Amino acid sequence: MKSHRETLTIHTKTKREYLNITPQVEAAVRKSGIKEGLVLVNPMHITASCYINDDERGLIQDFDDFLEKTAPYDVKKYRHHQTGEDNGDAHLKRQLFGREVVAAITAGKLDFGPWEQIFYAEFDGQRDKRVLIKIIGE
Secondary structure: EEEEEEEEEEEOOOOOEEEOOOOHHHHHHHHHHOEEEEEEEOOOOEEEEEEOOOOHHHHHHHHHHHHHOOOOOOOOOOOHHHHHHOOHHHHHEEEEEEEEOEEEEEEEEEOOOOEEEEEEOOOOOOEEEEEEEEEEEE
């Protein structure tokens, strides 16, 4: 079995952003030379998520509206802020969206349905963050 590891550095312009990183993951899969296997895509920060869904702006805005309604940014609301932080909402948003994506690689390509794309969701941005891409297989 072979493995390949690389990282992306992402710096968002705003506190919350949803970025389609499918092209970067596809490039890593090609670079790995792995034809059959799995790819893990993991934000290496506890206030960000990776997920798979449709790249449709209305849907992405619906996600953001849902998350902000469920875990609103409010510096007075969260016990976590007693530590000096102001990102309690970002931690909750990450828990709702999950940590990482694992996707199949078949014939050297991501084995996706017709609308599936990989996204990086940032909930406490405006600084450098890393995303791990780990590929294993043959």
